[in-house]
Amino acid sequence: MTMAAVIEDPTTAANAPARSSGQHIAHVEVFHDLREVEPVWRSLETLQLSTPYQRFDFLSSWQRHVGTRTNLQPCMIVASDAGRRPLLLLPLAAGVENGIRVARFMGGKHTTFNMALWRQEFAATATQADVDTLLHGIRDLPAKIDVLALTRQPQRWRDLQNPMALLPNQPSANGCPLMRMAPDAVPSERISNSFRRRLKGKERKLQALPGYRYCVATTDAEITRMCDAFFAIKPLRMAAQKLPDVFADPGVEDFLRAACLAPLAEGGHAIEIHALECDAEVIAIFAGVADGQRFSMMFNTYTMSENARYSPGLILMRDIVDHYAGRGYTSLDLGIGSDDYKRLFCKDDEPIFDSYLPLTARGRMAAFGMSSMARAKRFVKQTPALKRMAQTLRGALRR
Structure with missing residues (x-):
């Protein structure tokens, strides 16, 4: 020093x-x-x-x-x-x-x-x-x-x-x-009823899959399984989009795995992982940081299989919004950038x-x-x- x-x-x-x-x-x-x-x-x-x-x-x-x-x-x-x-x-x-x-x-x-x-x-x-x-x-x-x-x-x-x-x-x-979430607001004030109906229609296709579910990874085994899926899928997704894979940079995978597994004194982990999955595969993953008031997105990916046709990322985002609203959070952001899907949820900046x-x-x-x-x-x-x-x-x- x-x-x-x-x-x-x-x-x-x-x-x-x-x-x-x-x-x-x-x-x-x-x-x-x-x-x-x-x-x-x-x-x-x-x-x-x-x-x-x-x-x-x-x-x-x-x-x-x-x-x-x-x-x-x-x-x-x-x-x-x-x-x-x-x-x-x-x-x-x-x-x-x-x-x-x-x-x-x-x-x-x-x-x-x-x-x-x-x-x-x-x-x-x-x-x-x-x-x-x-x-x-x-x-x-x-x-x-x-x-x-x-x-x-x-x-x-x-x-x-x-x-x-x-x-x-x-x-x-x-x-x-940025999405602002008023305490005690009805779900349609966060995500419109028409958008929810569209997502529900897409989700019916996924609900037919054996073991289909939304989950928040909490155990070391669940977190490791989600990380394994992310680092298997993400390079393929980035290559398909002709984008550089920033997660392949030296040490990044080790950093993210360690932070996902790091328990916090107040509960939860330094990075929280949310996913849609079925018995056959992990369909979509969103991960970010949370502090009791805001959830902030860090990284995400979704399957390369035919199940990608049913907008699993948007369905998962809806589940995440409702999850944190139910816990009394007042805001949620989807990270830096102006991707079109972010504006479906976030109306502010x-x-x-x-x-x-x-x-x-x-x-x-x-x-x-x-x-x-x-x-x-x-x-x-x-x-x-x-x-x-x-x-x-x-x-x-x-x-």
Whole structure:
């Protein structure tokens, strides 16, 4: 572990709203050992404002299996008050990109949302002065980070503003479709009766299959069986769609299997798996993270057999929506991207943003380049003609 004390700038401190000294950042430290930071991380999970993607069990599994294999060094930033009470933890991993040392959120492309773990009472009152102090402290750490590339951050979480939105930012290239679920709403308010009837008609074909059922994997044996099915089907499905198989990247399968099996203290697992199956096969799989208020989709696939004709993915999605609504959840998202099936369920969007923050002189040009590339990517995705052209070109290059 290395550390650096942060002394607040007098001008900034003078302009900040009056607040008890326990609510100010006084120290910023960096930890490179997951075991050393684990007690602080887990304590913040119980007092936190963050998404379920920031759980220790989830991200430590990613770092062990993916981050380490891709030469990414853990850089967990902890900011604390004068009494060394942790106020927030930034779960980052740093690596060299084109000669520049860049720190990004742990989890890579497998997290929909990225956040710091904030002590909720601090997040609720955090000001511009607080996040400026945090950035100043990170800049002075001996970790020698050139750029903070903090992408896919939600503007708000659990009705509180994400304090990192006070730093310079821009809209993310892709949006995240969101379904809001009002407590005690009737099922037709979540999914219309006409859509339910269409799905019920398709499901009758599947119900004729011996042993047809919807299930949530809870035992190690069920989870392992579902993972086996996913990693057998997904490469075939991606190849059929002429898409790259991101699940074949080094360490990804080991990471996902470990996170699916990791039990949480409050019950459930770091990743929850839902499936439609029959005695002959697993027909469809959707998996994601849940925190008592929201379910967030991570990955999915469906059979290559004739049973794919009956929209098993949509049927399973209906079951998942009803499952979490019955447990009192208030929202559900289907991950980053604008696939047509997502709009059948999700009518809103979760605002998400990126920040590319230079910490050194040589990081300035790199941060500008990253920001510009992200803006260009967003422009293409927001322009239908350009998006179709990009998709055509991508498909031609993969033939």
